[in-house]
Every structure is written in structure tokens, then in C-alpha cells.
Amino acid sequence: MRANTYLTERERGILESARIGIAGAGGLGSNVAMLLVRAGIRKFVIVDFDTVNASNLNRQFFFRSQIGEKKVDALAHNLRLIEPDLDLELYDVRLTGDNITDVFAGCDIVVEAFDSAESKTMLLDALLPLGRPVVAATGLAGWGRSNEIKTHRVGRNLVLVGDQSSDVNDGLAPQGARVAIAAAHEANAVVSFLLGEEL
Amino acid sequence: MKGAPVKIVYQGKETETVPATVGAFLAANGIAAGKAVIEYKGDVLSGEDAASVPLEDGAELNVFKIVAGG
Numbered sequence: 001m002r003a004n005t006y007l008t009e010r011e012r013g014i015l016e017s018a019r020i021g022i023a024g025a026g027g028l029g030s031n032v033a034m035l036l037v038r039a040g041i042r043k044f045v046i047v048d049f050d051t052v053n054a055s056n057l058n059r060q061f062f063f064r065s066q067i068g069e070k071k072v073d074a075l076a077h078n079l080r081l082i083e084p085d086l087d088l089e090l091y092d093v094r095l096t097g098d099n100i101t102d103v104f105a106g107c108d109i110v111v112e113a114f115d116s117a118e119s120k121t122m123l124l125d126a127l128l129p130l131g132r133p134v135v136a137a138t139g140l141a142g143w144g145r146s147n148e149i150k151t152h153r154v155g156r157n158l159v160l161v162g163d164q165s166s167d168v169n170d171g172l173a174p175q176g177a178r179v180a181i182a183a184a185h186e187a188n189a190v191v192s193f194l195l196g197e198e199l
Numbered sequence: 200m201k202g203a204p205v206k207i208v209y210q211g212k213e214t215e216t217v218p219a220t221v222g223a224f225l226a227a228n229g230i231a232a233g234k235a236v237i238e239y240k241g242d243v244l245s246g247e248d249a250a251s252v253p254l255e256d257g258a259e260l261n262v263f264k265i266v267a268g269g
Contacts, residue, residue, distance in 0.1 A: 028269040117267045121233060124265075128243050141268040152263065154236055155243040160263050167266035174268050 003083045004040040011195060015040035018194050019087075021107035022046045023095055023123055025071040027174050028137055029113030030061035030078075031183035032190070037079050039191050043087040044079075045107055048072050049094040059176035095119070100126045109190055112136035113183075115168070124158070131157060135189045139163035140182035141172035149178065151185045151199050159199060161185040208259040222249035225262065236263040 007015065020041055022029045025048035033044060048071040052062045066074040072090040080086055091103055100123060104110050112123045112134060120136060127134050139162035140149060148163040161182050166172050192199050202218045209224075216224055221239055222232050232246030238261040244252060254260070 024269060026269055113269050115267060115269045117234065117265045120265050120267075120269075124236060124243075125245065129245070137269060138263065138265045139268065154238045154261070154263060155241060158236065158243055160236060162266075164264040165266060166268065168268040169266070172268075179269075 002040075003038055007040055012040055014194050015191070016042045018108045019043040019045065019106055020190060021104040021110035022113060023100070023104070023110060024048055024113035024115070024119075025075045026050070026056065026113065026115060027059040027176075027179040028140075028183050028186060029111065030071070030075050031059075031180055032111050032113060032187045033075060033079055034061045034082065035184060035187035036190060037082050037086065039187065041190070042083070042085065045089040045091070045104060046072050046075060047091040047093060047095055047103055048075075049092060059174055059179040095123070097122055097126055101130065104132070107132070109133045109135060109193055111186055111190060113186070115174075117167075117169075128155075128158060133157045133159075133193055135159045135161065135186045135193070137161045137182050137186060139166045140178050141166040141168045141170075141174050142178060143175055144178075146178070146181055149181050149185060151189055153199050159186075159189040159193070161189065205254045205256055207254055207257070210261060216254065219254055220250060221252050221254060221260065222246070224254055224260075225249065230262050230264075234265055236265065237261075238263070 022033050050071050052066045076088050114120050152160045204215045206215050232249050237244040240258050
């Protein structure tokens with residue numbers, strides 16, 4: 001039984017053979033991974049050093065019973081509830097400029113799903129010069145303004161999602177609906193990239 | 200840098216400016232290179248390169264701010 005019965009054989013082959021990196025398994029990363037499994041992606045490299053806590057449950061693809069578990073392990077469990085036959089490489093580490101290129105070396109596309117602006121910039125600085133396609137997010141905190149979250153193609157290998165202004169450092173909380181909108185944009189961009197569709 | 204004014208398309212709008220590097224132009228417009236993605240002439244430009252690449256007549260320059268949240 002396949003999770004996505006709406007694909008052509010060609011589409012299924014492309015999506016199942018791609019390996020996607022998920023940098024951060026929080027609000028963005030957990031939801032992007034969930035959407036990509038539903039879309040037909042089967043191979044992932046997922047990286048996060050954190051554990052699930054109660055404050056995550058407003059937006060992240062975890063459950064109350066998973067509080068205290070490592071995010072990469074909890075996410076792997078949840079993704080396999082959708083599709084058991086997944087190829088998951090899990091790293092319970094903090095990504096830095098020293099390890100990020102090695103960790104994602106085998107990935108076709110990397111999804112930036114960090115919290116901090118510094119980490120987002122670190123990832124872009126490390127991966128874009130290598131020509132590695134990256135889908136990243138900037139500006140998704142708070143409520144409302146759904147249609148201000150947009151997808152931009154920047155240069156050949158970067159897709160940027162967000163409103164570029166709603167910053168959690170400005171007192172705006174990360175809230176589930178807006179984070180999910182941005183995560184859906186990121187997931188849609190990954191699939192579009194792979195299938196050669198317009199973003 | 201000295202010389203004739205340069206006309207670029209900045210954030211979708213035709214803009215005339217004094218000759219400058221991309222980095223200097225952005226700094227004058229309050230954009231810190233390390234806190235934004237710079238797209239110049241259709242390619243992503245690193246902050247390091249922006250400091251030395253000059254603005255060219257007719258070039259398109261777009262800036263995307265990077266803010267926290269995820």
C-alpha cells in the first residue's frame with residue numbers, strides 16, 4: 001500500500017529516488033518531512049540535537065507522549081506511521097560550518113528548517129557555493145497575514161519561503177498555522193524542484 | 200568609486216546611484232550583507248563577493264532578509 005496513489009510511475013520514480021536533507025526537526029522540519037513522506041519521498045537525512053518539549057506541541061509534528069524523546073527518533077517513528085518503508089539517516093548533532101557539508105553530502109536538496117537567523121545564514125553560506133539546491137525559510141512567526149508568506153526562486157539553486165519580516169526575536173511567537181503554511185511552501189518547493197514544475 | 204551614476208533595478212524598481220560595490224550600496228541602504236541573501240544578475244552573491252563586485256548599469260539586484268523562526 002502506497003502513501004500517495006496519485007502519482008504517475010515517472011513521478012513516483014523521481015520522488016522515491018531523491019534523498020532530501022532536513023536541517024532541523026522543529027516546526028518547519030518536522031512538518032516538511034511529514035508532507036514529503038505523504039508526497040512520496042522515501043529517503044531523508046534528518047538532523048537535530050534537541051528533544052521534544054511541551055512548548056513544541058503548538059506547531060511541531062510530535063505528540064504529548066513523545067515529550068523528552070530525541071526529536072530525530074520521535075520524528076522517525078511518526079514518519080514511519082505514515083510510510084513504514086523509509087530510508088532514514090538520523091543525526092542527533094548540532095550542525096555547524098564544520099560538519100554540515102559532510103552530513104548532507106549525499107542529498108539532492110537540503111531543507112533549511114532552523115530557528116535562528118545565524119544558523120540559517122550558516123547553512124546558506126556552506127551549501128550554496130557547492131551548487132547544492134536549498135529550500136530555506138525566513139519570516140513566518142505570529143498570526144494572520146497568510147498570503148504574505150511567499151515562495152521566491154533566488155538564483156539557480158535557492159528557494160526562499162516566508163515574508164522576510166516576521167521575526168521571533170521581535171516578540172512574535174512561532175504559531176502552528178503560519179509555521180505550517182511556510183512548511184507547506186517548503187515541501188511544495190522540494191517536490192516542484194524534483195519534478196521540474198514551476199514553483 | 201567615482202564616475203557617472205549607475206542605473207540598476209533594485210527590488211524591482213529602477214534606481215540611480217553613485218558608482219559603488221554591491222556591498223557598499225546595500226550598506227548605504229541599511230542592509231547588512233550577513234543578514235540577507237543577495238541576488239545579483241540572477242545569481243546568489245556571497246557577502247564576501249558583494250564587497251568587491253561593482254554595480255553595473257542595468258543589473259538587477261534583489262535582497263531577501265533573513266529573520267529568525269522555524
